[in-house]
Amino acid sequence: MSSPLSFILFIFFQFLFPSSFCSLSNSTHEVIIIGAGASGIAAFSVLAKNKTDVIILEAENRIGGRINTVEFGENVVDLGAQWVHGSKHIGYKLANDFGLITKSNFSLINYCYSNRKEIPNDLIVKFQEISMEILKCQDIQEELTVAEFATEKFKNLTSDLKVPEEFPNLLEDMLENLMHNYIAGLSAFDWNQPSARSDNEDCDENNYNWKGKGYKTILNVLLNKAPYGSDNFEPEKKILLSKNVIKIKSNNSEGIVKIYCNDSTEYKAKRVIFTPSLGVLKAKMNMFHPDLPDHKQRAIKSLGIGGVAKVFLEYSNDWFNKHRKFDVLDLIWDKNLRKSLKNFTTDEGVPWITDLAAILSVDYNPNLLYLWFDGQTIPFIENLSEEDLMDGIQFAMNQFFGHKFDIPKPINILRSKWYTNEHFLGTYSYQTIESRKQPSNKHLGEPLQDQYGKDVIFFAGEATSLDHFSTVHGAIQSGFREADNVLKSL
Incomplete structure (x- = not known):
């Protein structure tokens, strides 16, 4: 006959490890x-x-x-993968066969300068053309880092460009902006890390969203x-x-x-x-x-693998569309401001707020803004308190848009933490010169x-x-x- 202690232990272990769980653990699958x-x-x-x-x-x-879709605002947001990139692959086919996706519109892209100067439209168009030519270039004959290739190509393409005298740092600032576009796409902390050459097949330029249902x-x-x-x-x-x-x-x-x-x-x-x-x-x-x-x-x-960070802000109304509609606000940080910032820096004195590279509207969630951070300060940003993060974001919003808007504080904030999560330790991978050997x-x-x-x-x-x-x-x-x-x- 079993002792009372044996019976108690039996009940205890049945509670901790139910039979279905034990069978999965004990059998050889x-x-x-x-x-x-x-x-x-x-x-x-x-x-x-x-x-x-x-x-x-x-x-x-x-x-x-x-892939991490969560409820936020009036709908859902994706803290990880968000868009289906291109249409010539299995991911698009699986989604499109059920009519689950629709093309996102990124036609309304605006450049915003932290010094609040309005960049002439012809220069904006030219910079967009130059950036796309560099980002989409496939004819790279030698093993170079992204930084080596893009810097040289940018200098060549802008050598004859006439920039007005009131924009003395614009070329340097646009090169910095190009760097952020590169490392955002590659999930690298530094554009000296990835190889400019890559075996990745280029998707077509279309991006598709999930009609408000998430990835x-x-x-x-x-x-x-x-x-x-x-x-x-x-x-x-x-x-x-x-x-x-x-x-x-x-x-x-x-x-x-x-x-x-x-x-x-x-x-x-x-x-x-x-x-x-x-x-x-x-x-x-x-x-x-x-x-x-x-x-x-x-x-x-x-x-290589690095990290990018997403921050979603919910407001009580869509104040940001009252001036003019936009899909993407591409942020250009003025060189003088980047070098003079004393606040919003890492413990080593590196500004983290200037790694805020873009602000996007959110499909099917009208009162949200979606902020994109990339660069070497991502681990620091992920560990920031919510209060310190919001202080930096409010500074940036005022720096770029305070002369046009009375900027309210958001009512909610949500952010990703892929790099400091021990189960991921990064967002997505890239090839380096060493890996290509x-x-x-x-x-x-x-x-x-x-x-x-x-x-x-x-x-x-x-x-x-x-x-x-x-x-x-x-x-x-x-x-x-x-x-x-x-x-x-x-």
């Missing part, structure tokens, strides 16, 4: 996917439809990874949820949240992969698909046992074998894409790719 971002969900969708015994372990308390809609499409599929499909039972993986062991006599989480749970699988970000791989390479092969370690170390994206995506020569650990995620890294559609493609590879190996 055909496949375990680590990470429920776009690539993990894409892989899961293929395997689940194939009736494969598959579960996902996700470190966050939600699915989506760097999370693509997850429901991938998971075959109604109205995009069957109500009978219940993926939630196979997706375990708040499961932070700390160790992966693949060489053992049982021929299985063992996965250990920081809550002391252990999972076993015949095959594993690892999908966390390049930032996580850089920080936690030692989670793999045995060690990753040298060529994969070199790929992880040489590829070997096929780094290819090496990153190659599987690991066990002691019997079987492929057992597979790698997906945007950074493993050969030609669409840094994008959601690249992540989705990689998930489909590795799911197919796993099915072939089982």
Whole structure:
């Protein structure tokens, strides 16, 4: 007969670890996917439809990874991925087949100068043409950093440009603006880091929004949820949240992969698909046992990942459209102001507020402004108190628009923190000159074998894409790719 203590312990452990949870933990699965971002969900969708015994372990308390749609203002906003870039890829097809997206309008782009001077319209048009020519240039014959290529190209294209005397710093300030456009697109802290040459296939210039429903809609499409599929499909039972993986062991006599989480749970699988970000791989390479092969370690170390920051401001009304409508306000910080700022600086005295590069309107959410920060101060900005962040933003708004508006304080603020979140440690990846000395994206995506020569650990995620890294559609493609590879190996 059981003792009272045994009975109490039995009840205690049943409460902590219900039977369905224990069965997932104790059994050996055909496949375990680590990470429920776009690539993990894409892989899961293929395997689940194939009736494969598959579960996902996700470190966050939600699915989506760097897709994170949240309620804010009168609708939703995307703290991570926001637009579908271009139309010649699987992401566009998945969304467009259900009529989920529509083209965003970025025709109303205005340059705003922090010294409040109105830049002549002909110069604005010329700078836009020059910037687009540099940003879209594909004919780069030698390995240069973005900074080396863009600076030289900008100097050549503006050498004969006549700038009025009242704008003595305009060329230098426009080059600074071009730098922000570059590093925003690349998620780099410094434009001396990325390579000017890239294997990324250029998307067409169109960007598509989700008609106010947010990027999370693509997850429901991938998971075959109604109205995009069957109500009978219940993926939630196979997706375990708040499961932070700390160790992966693949060489053992049982021929299985063992996965250990920081809550002391252990999972076993015949095959594993690892999908966390390049930032996580850089920080936690030692989670793999045995060690990753040298060529994969070199790929992880040489590829780049940085961060950008989004800040959403909600106002009681759309005061900012009363002067004139806009889609994007491209901010140009005057050199004298950049160098003289004493407030709104990092501990090292570097101004962080001048890394505010653009202000955008928000589709389907009329009382919101969306602020875009990029550059080396992103880690500092993410750690700022909300009060200090708002003080800097109010300063910037007054500096640029205080002579035109009585600028109110927002009633709510929401911001992203991708770089300082240990489950991401960055936004999206880019190629460096060093990474291009070997096929780094290819090496990153190659599987690991066990002691019997079987492929057992597979790698997906945007950074493993050969030609669409840094994008959601690249992540989705990689998930489909590795799911197919796993099915072939089982």
